[in-house]
Amino acid sequence: MAKSTRQAFGEALARLGQEFPEIVTLDADLSKSTKSELFAKKFPNRFYEMGIAEANMIGTAAGLSFMGKLPFLCSFGCFITGRYDTIRLSVAYAQANVRIVGTHAGVGIGDDGHSQMGLEDITLMRALPTMGVFQPMDATETEHIMDYLVKEWKGPAYLRLTRQNLPDLYPKNLPFQPTKLMQISGPAKGSPPARIAIIGTGAGTAEAVQAAEILRKRGIEIAVWNAHCLKPYDEKTTLEIGKQAQLVLTVEDHTVIGGLGSCVAEAFATQAQHAKLIRLGVQDTFGESGDPAELYDKFGISAKSIADRILREL
Amino acid sequence: MQPKELLGIADELRIWILDMLAQAKSGHPGGSLSAIDIVTALFFHEMRGIGTNQLEPVRDHFVLSKGHAVPALYAALCKKGFIPFEELKTLRQTGSRLQGHPDRVRLPIVEASTGSLGQGLSVAQGMAMALKQDGKSSRVFCLVGDGEIQEGQIWEAAMSAPKFQLSNLCVILDNNKGQIDGPVSQVMPIEPIGDKWKAFGWHVLEIDGHDMTQILKAFEEARNLEKNGSKTPVFILAHTVKGKGVSFMEGNIGWHGVAPKPEEAEKAKQEIMKNALAREGKNNG
Numbered sequence: 001m002a003k004s005t006r007q008a009f010g011e012a013l014a015r016l017g018q019e020f021p022e023i024v025t026l027d028a029d030l031s032k033s034t035k036s037e038l039f040a041k042k043f044p045n046r047f048y049e050m051g052i053a054e055a056n057m058i059g060t061a062a063g064l065s066f067m068g069k070l071p072f073l074c075s076f077g078c079f080i081t082g083r084y085d086t087i088r089l090s091v092a093y094a095q096a097n098v099r100i101v102g103t104h105a106g107v108g109i110g111d112d113g114h115s116q117m118g119l120e121d122i123t124l125m126r127a128l129p130t131m132g133v134f135q136p137m138d139a140t141e142t143e144h145i146m147d148y149l150v151k152e153w154k155g156p157a158y159l160r161l162t163r164q165n166l167p168d169l170y171p172k173n174l175p176f177q178p179t180k181l182m183q184i185s186g187p188a189k190g191s192p193p194a195r196i197a198i199i200g201t202g203a204g205t206a207e208a209v210q211a212a213e214i215l216r217k218r219g220i221e222i223a224v225w226n227a228h229c230l231k232p233y234d235e236k237t238t239l240e241i242g243k244q245a246q247l248v249l250t251v252e253d254h255t256v257i258g259g260l261g262s263c264v265a266e267a268f269a270t271q272a273q274h275a276k277l278i279r280l281g282v283q284d285t286f287g288e289s290g291d292p293a294e295l296y297d298k299f300g301i302s303a304k305s306i307a308d309r310i311l312r313e314l
Numbered sequence: 315m316q317p318k319e320l321l322g323i324a325d326e327l328r329i330w331i332l333d334m335l336a337q338a339k340s341g342h343p344g345g346s347l348s349a350i351d352i353v354t355a356l357f358f359h360e361m362r363g364i365g366t367n368q369l370e371p372v373r374d375h376f377v378l379s380k381g382h383a384v385p386a387l388y389a390a391l392c393k394k395g396f397i398p399f400e401e402l403k404t405l406r407q408t409g410s411r412l413q414g415h416p417d418r419v420r421l422p423i424v425e426a427s428t429g430s431l432g433q434g435l436s437v438a439q440g441m442a443m444a445l446k447q448d449g450k451s452s453r454v455f456c457l458v459g460d461g462e463i464q465e466g467q468i469w470e471a472a473m474s475a476p477k478f479q480l481s482n483l484c485v486i487l488d489n490n491k492g493q494i495d496g497p498v499s500q501v502m503p504i505e506p507i508g509d510k511w512k513a514f515g516w517h518v519l520e521i522d523g524h525d526m527t528q529i530l531k532a533f534e535e536a537r538n539l540e541k542n543g544s545k546t547p548v549f550i551l552a553h554t555v556k557g558k559g560v561s562f563m564e565g566n567i568g569w570h571g572v573a574p575k576p577e578e579a580e581k582a583k584q585e586i587m588k589n590a591l592a593r594e595g596k597n598n599g
Contacts, residue, residue: 024447048443048478056436056470063377063440066418066425067448071440085430086467090437094427095419 001139002165005202006103008139009161010035012146013072014042020150021046026061026073028054033163034074034103055083062096070097070150077102077118077160084124091156092128099149100125103161105135106253107282107299108203110164113289118160119282123258125158126231132157133231137184137205140170141228148178160202162253164292167206169226179229181237185212186223194223196310197245197275199238201227201260204251204281207296210303211251215310222310227260235267242268242275247313249278251301256281278313280306315359317526318593324354324526325590327389328559329583330402334385336579338406341414342382344556344569348490349383349457350390351524352552356455357390360533363452365396365423374452375441377426379434380459380488381415382571387424388412396423432465434458435485439475442483442547453482453537461493464502469514476515479545484536485516487549488523490556492567508551516549523552559586 017023017039026048031037040047050057054075061071073080080102081087091098105118125133132153136142142161149157169184184205187194200208205226212222225241227234242248248268250261261279268274280301288295296302300309327350335341356376357364363373378387385405391397397412404410411421415429426437438456445452462468475483487507495501504510508518517539521528529552536548556570557563560582563574574582 024444045447050474051470053470053474055433055467056439056474059433059436059467059471060440060443060474063426063437063442064444065440066437067441067444069444069447086433086436089427089430090433093417093419094437 002167003139004163004165005136005139005142005161006035006163008136008142009101009146009159010038012143014038016146016150017043017046020070022068022070023150024048024064024069024071026050026057026071028052028057028075028079030075033076034101036072036074054079055086058083058086059090061098062090062094065096065098070099072099072101074101074103076104076116077121078104078116081118081121081124081158088128092131095130095155097154098156100156100158101161102158104163105160105202107287107295108162108164108253108292110292110295111289114287117287119255119287120258121158121160122230122254126258130155131231132229133160134158134229135160135202136228137200137202137226138166138169140168144176145228148176152178162203164203166203169206169209179232179234181225181227181234181241184209184224184226187221193244194221195245196220196247197223197225197241198249198251198306199225199227199241199260199264200251201230203253204301207301207303207306208251211306211310214303214307220310220314227263230260230263233263233267238264238267239271242271245275247278248275249280249306249310251306252281253301254281256283278309280309317530320354320358320526321351321593322590323358323393324351325559325586327354327386327393328586330389330392331385332574332579332582334388334402334405335573336576337403338573340406340573341385342571343563343574344492344567345380345383345459345488345490346386347558347560347563348523348554348556349380349488350386351526351558352457352486352488352529353386353390355526355529355533357394359530361455364394372452375425375454377428377434377438377441377454377456378416379428379438379456380431380462381428381434383457383459383488384414384416387416391423431459431462432467435468435471438483439471439478439480442480443478445482446478446480453484453540456483456485458485458487460487460489460491460498460504460507461501463487463504463507472511472514472516475547480547481540481544483547484533485547485549487551488554489552490554492556492565492570494570496567511549515546517544517546518549518551520551521553523554524558559589561585
């Protein structure tokens with residue numbers, strides 16, 4: 001069943017809040033949108049409405065963490081990472097054990113336009129030492145990441161979530177391997193490896209999977225991988241993918257500068273020889289208002305535009 | 315501890331601050347010396363359980379939001395025994411725990427990493443919220459600079475702390491009236507300070523930040539307010555003098571971020587010692 005990753009996050013947070021009394025949640029007047037309200041309704045005494053004042057929310061969360069709490073602080077990705085200096089010093093440098101949650105990732109939010117779209121948040125968060133950067137592709141993966149962020153991760157982390165629904169992609173009963181790339185689809189076992197691979201993240205992965213299906217009907221085999229973790233980034237698996245394939249594409253609803261495209265390029269750059277890399281995503285331009293599906297076409301990250309791009313390469 | 319004793323400690327710490335800065339050849343004497351009487355009152359009189367486990371029931375907390383005054387904090391922590399005296403010489407040196415601005419990772423006795431102004435009050439607020447939530451009686455003190463309150467984030471916190479009824483939070487403003495580019499009143503006026511914090515819902519006290527009796531009384535009043543059921547955070551507007559205790563530094567904005575040369579530090583130390591001895595004599599006679 002299709003679900004937005006923000007919804008899956010809100011449900012997971014409310015679930016984990018029961019087991020972990022140290023979890024507290026802060027929001028900056030967007031709890032209905034970030035879905036932190038699901039936690040707020042269940043645990044009103046551990047929810048702090050901070051008003052439209054994100055920097056203060058970030059610093060407050062750091063202080064809560066120093067006293068043993070595990071704060072989740074929520075807003076739109078662009079607003080929260082926009083208070084960069086406070087994250088840089090009060091959280092990252094201070095090694096505050098907080099979970100920064102940025103929803104409304106990318107042009108996929110549609111109508112509201114550029115000012116509400118998280119488009120550089122991964123880039124900003126990746127640049128901070130020790131900051132974990134996570135982005136689920138569907139509801140199940142969101143659950144897994146939330147478990148990991150509560151039960152195992154130590155230090156600051158950023159979680160990037162979608163406004164729009166995403167189809168279920170996570171294979172049933174597959175154990176979660178934190179921070180590792182995961183193959184979603186590809187040639188059947190025993191058949192020769194695909195010469196083309198796509199690595200997607202967040203909403204980009206579903207588009208990549210559909211693009212591969214379109215091309216499979218034309219007899220073109222493609223391996224599709226998902227990156228739920230942009231930092232620490234799984235360079236080892238990326239290099240293996242780059243060895244098997246001649247062409248690698250990355251798909252993300254985010255600027256390609258500093259996002260997944262950069263993660264893969266940085267890994268490839270350590271090798272003298274590697275596959276050709278095409279980084280699909282927002283190409284150093286601003287977002288805009290529109291129908292999400294039309295915007296995905298316009299920005300070249302819809303299944304059809306990915307498939308067309310690959311066909312042009314062949 | 316008696317005010318006279320505390321002033322003696324403050325003077326000793328003033329000397330350490332000057333030595334540290336002269337040794338480092340950089341740093342901020344003006345704001346460290348304006349803050350040291352307040353810091354001394356906190357660490358040697360008002361705050362309970364400093365340095366014990368952060369999760370202990372009664373252990374008060376301190377956030378130095380004006381992070382550039384960190385030599386004042388290092389001096390107090392050294393006097394308390396948390397930093398070896400020899401280590402003070404390493405201020406700002408490569409590999410030192412004594413970073414140019416507070417770093418809670420390298421030196422965990424420091425409670426917040428600050429230095430980008432305007433952030434520490436939010437952190438202190440979060441600490442106070444956690445303590446309230448856990449039903450602990452610990453209090454949180456946060457020292458901010460007057461130039462620092464030009465930062466917008468300060469006013470976000472000024473707005474939110476009364477909402478959360480943080481009577482366990484006490485902010486002290488080191489109102490030394492100077493900042494790097496000139497007098498605060500010219501760079502960006504912030505008056506009327508007390509009225510602004512009152513309007514935001516704080517209980518405001520106004521004192522001479524170098525009069526130890528007034529400092530201790532203000533802390534006592536803040537403590538009693540909470541004890542008597544007040545639900546508002548307390549803001550102490552402490553009027554101070556930049557470079558206090560060293561006549562050639564006092565009120566001189568040029569000493570905001572310039573370290574004294576060895577001979578200047580020596581001259582300053584002589585003056586502090588002379589004044590300390592005079593005060594001793596006066597009090598004894």
